[in-house]
Amino acid sequence: MRYQVTVDAGKAADGRRRQVRRRYRTENEAREGLAKITGGVVEGSFVARSALTVEQACRDWLAGMHDIEPTTRAAYTHALKPLRERHGDMAVQQLTKSHLDQLVTDLTTGKLDGQKRAWTANSINPMLNLVSRVLADLVRQGALARDVAAFVKRLKRPESKLTTFTEEEVRQLLKHVENDRLGHAWHLALAGLRRGEICGLEWADVQLDDDRDAGTLTVAHNRVSVGGRVHEKAPKTVRSARTLPLTPTLARMLKRAKALQAAERLRLGPHYLGDGVRVVVDDSGRPYHPDTLSDFWRELCGDAKVRRIRLHDARHSCASLMHAQGVPIAVISAWLGHADPAFTMRTYVHAENDALNLAAASLQKVVTPS
Known part of the structure; x- marks a missing residue:
């Protein structure tokens, strides 16, 4: 014998009367089921069975x-x-x-x-x-x-210590890329641009002075990787869209890259695959996948015999070295495209060993009797 319970459960979304039917093996189970369903209907917590996957x-x-x-x-x-x-x-x-x-x-x-x-x-x-x-x-x-x-218990995030280059490592890496075809990309990374901003940078957003090594670049595009697929979008935040002055070295590297791309286009003729829009492209003019740029960076660090830090850590290095040179936090924040200088201070400014040694030397001068 089976026991069936039928309960009015209000109205369905279309206004029709909704009834709930359940079958149980024993009378006690049926009574318990009836009480549970009725209580849920009264409290508004009853949920009808659904095949929604x-x-x-x-x-x-x-x-x-x-x-x-x-x-x-x-x-x-x-x-x-x-x-x-x-x-x-x-x-x-x-x-x-x-x-x-x-x-x-x-x-x-x-x-x-x-x-x-x-x-x-x-x-x-x-x-x-x-x-x-x-x-x-x-x-x-x-x-x-x-x-x-x-x-479900969330996993504990390990404490992450951001790694940055020292001044000497930056000089060593930049010396190594002096004649690298992608040298301008690595200069942009160490100038604080995000990977997506480097990949999305267009020549139309770079203003170069013909008479001297100077100019500006405007961050107006972001080319990112999500799940391995490339997506193009506006800069990360309103403050991320910014115009920065070029250092003479970066201006020179960009001029060289532009001339090299023009020569490659001329050499390949109809086989050149690019449209001449992007600043960082391969020798046939195609923009790089952002993940590919990270792969190249890892290889570069090994070849240059510096620590293998992430490409994004080049951005951290820029902030930390600016701070070590006495650049105000608010200015560093604007350079990096942050909305909140406090975030810049918390996230990107780190004391490297060189700076700590300098601090120790300063303290020693104070405590040493004259």
């Missing part, structure tokens, strides 16, 4: 994000990919904390199908936060009882 829930949530940039949408899509690939066909109401815990474990150990490398806290925590946003949205709509992602 994890894949459809993610797709619907992304479709509802109307005011985000294409690059942000691509980043969200990439972050949700592991969940959708593993549990996309599952009813979202069946998704549990255990499912997400196992997903996190597999991502951190690199065991997910097709995974090239293990994910770190920097990737996993944003993924969990996005999953939580998807589920919380369904809770608000009354389509889900609770957000199980909220109960």
Whole structure:
């Protein structure tokens, strides 16, 4: 014998009467089920069964994000990919904390199908936060009882110490790239430009003085990599769009690069693949993938016999060395395109060994009897 419970659960979205039917093996189970459903209806917490899948829930949530940039949408899509690939066909109401815990474990150990490398806290925590946003949205709509992602423990982020070049290392690397075809790109990196700003820089935004090594460059484009795909967008923030004066050395390097590109275009003729727009391109005129530029940088550091720091750390080096030379934080912030000088101070200004030794020497002068 089976026991059936039928409960009025208000009205559906189309205004029709909604009834909930459940079957149980025993009378006691039926009574408990009736009490639970009735209580949920009264409290407004009852959630009707739904066949909505994890894949459809993610797709619907992304479709509802109307005011985000294409690059942000691509980043969200990439972050949700592991969940959708593993549990996309599952009813979202069946998704549990255990499912997400196992997903996190597999991502951190690199065991997910097709995974090239293990994910770190920097990737996993944003993924969990996005999953939580998807589920919380369904809770608000009354389509889900609770957000199980909220109960998944986030990974502890390791304390990251930003590494920067010393003055001597900067000189050594720049000396090494004096005749490098991409020497101007590395000068731009050590002048504080982001990787995306270097890849997106156009000749129309570079004003060079014909009579002397001087000029300006305007950061107006950003060419970034999201999930391995290249996206072109406006600068990161309003303050990121900025015009900077060129040092004589950087102006000279840019002039040389422009002349070299013109010679390459002439030599290849119809086989030249570029349109002459970008500042940093290969010898056939094609813009580099941002990740390729990072690969070249790693090789360059080894060849120049300096520490292998990230390409983005060249930007940190610029800020730290400016600070060591006494440039005010507000000016460094404007140069880097930051909205908040306090952020510049917290994030980019570091005391290197040379500066610490100088500080120690200064202290010694104070405490040494005359």
